[in-house]
Amino acid sequence: MLSSAPELDELAATQRLLDQVQLSLDRARTAAAQSDPNNRRRYLFDYKKANEDLNTMRTGIDRYKQPSRAQPLDYGKVSGDYTRGRRYGDDCRAGQRV
Secondary structure, eight states: OOOOHHHHHHHHHHHHHHHHHHHHHHHHHHHHHTSOTTSOOSEEEOHHHHHHHHHHHHHHHHHHHSOSSSSOOOOOOOOOOOEEEOOTTBOOGGGOBO
């Protein structure tokens, strides 16, 4: 069954929003990397996991819009949990360890 034009338009809008979220996450990661190292938090935002989830959503939308076969595939699950505890040597600068 083919998708309707309004549905495809909304999915395209969703993909643009995901791009905006990606840019916002990139800016937040940069801000975290530039923050005062003396103001360390116990938990860090897991940017890598958030980016993986965004990519999972993008892939799912792309494959829905242009299916390669009749049966749906499992594209993975979105985690939704982006907090991780700080470990010794963690630094919020671009997710690097010190």
